[in-house]
Amino acid sequence: MNDPLPGFPTHGFDSPHKITDSIEIIPSPEPDTHIISYGPQDVSSRIIGSIIYVVFASIFSGVPLYFGIRGWSKLFERPFEEAGMVIAGALLIGVGLLLYFVREILWILFGSTFFTASKQGLEIKKRFLWFSTKKFIEHHEMKCFLTHVKRTSHSEGGGSSKWYTLWVVGKKKYKLDSKTPSRESIVWLSETLSEWFGVPIESSR
Known part of the structure; x- marks a missing residue:
């Protein structure tokens, strides 16, 4: 999809x-x-x-x-x-x-x-x-939108899942969403707001 x-x-x-x-x-x-x-x-x-x-x-x-x-x-x-x-x-x-x-x-x-x-x-x-x-x-305060992906391993060999977090970074970091499994929502939100405000998207590990 x-x-x-x-x-x-x-x-x-x-x-x-x-x-x-x-x-x-x-x-x-x-x-x-x-x-x-x-x-x-x-x-x-x-x-x-x-x-x-x-x-x-x-x-x-x-x-x-x-x-x-x-x-x-x-x-x-x-x-x-x-x-x-x-x-x-x-x-x-x-x-x-x-x-x-x-x-x-x-x-x-x-x-x-x-x-x-x-x-x-x-x-x-x-x-x-x-x-x-x-x-x-x-x-004018916005510097970037910051995304973070955390991979969580399941016990007993059950694979892993990814959890996404998104911040807008200005004078402070403001969390927009936290630990959501919905990749498509984070991608759309970060790219749309980045395009609207003309600030870059960065990722953290």
């Missing part, structure tokens, strides 16, 4: 224009302004994404929590021995990972990201239920 061609639609449109499963262009009332809805675009994609994170959570947080709960009584033995420290560490790791995955699941189900590209710069808006945050990077 070929990657979608980079660039914003050249003709006017009155309804969202789907680029990939994770990207839609939303009509903007302002001239020379493009609004990108980024992330799962339908309920089924959000549910599937959350199920994947539930599986990860059950493995990566479930294992340390299981051993931590089984050895709970060790925390109350005196003197406090090495076994108690191991149990405490397992519980901390398990709870920390569980909170991380719960946050990711809630974001997939209820979070939205919008990029608004104009001649003045790039606005990054993140919305979660009734809360939202905004960042604006001036056009």
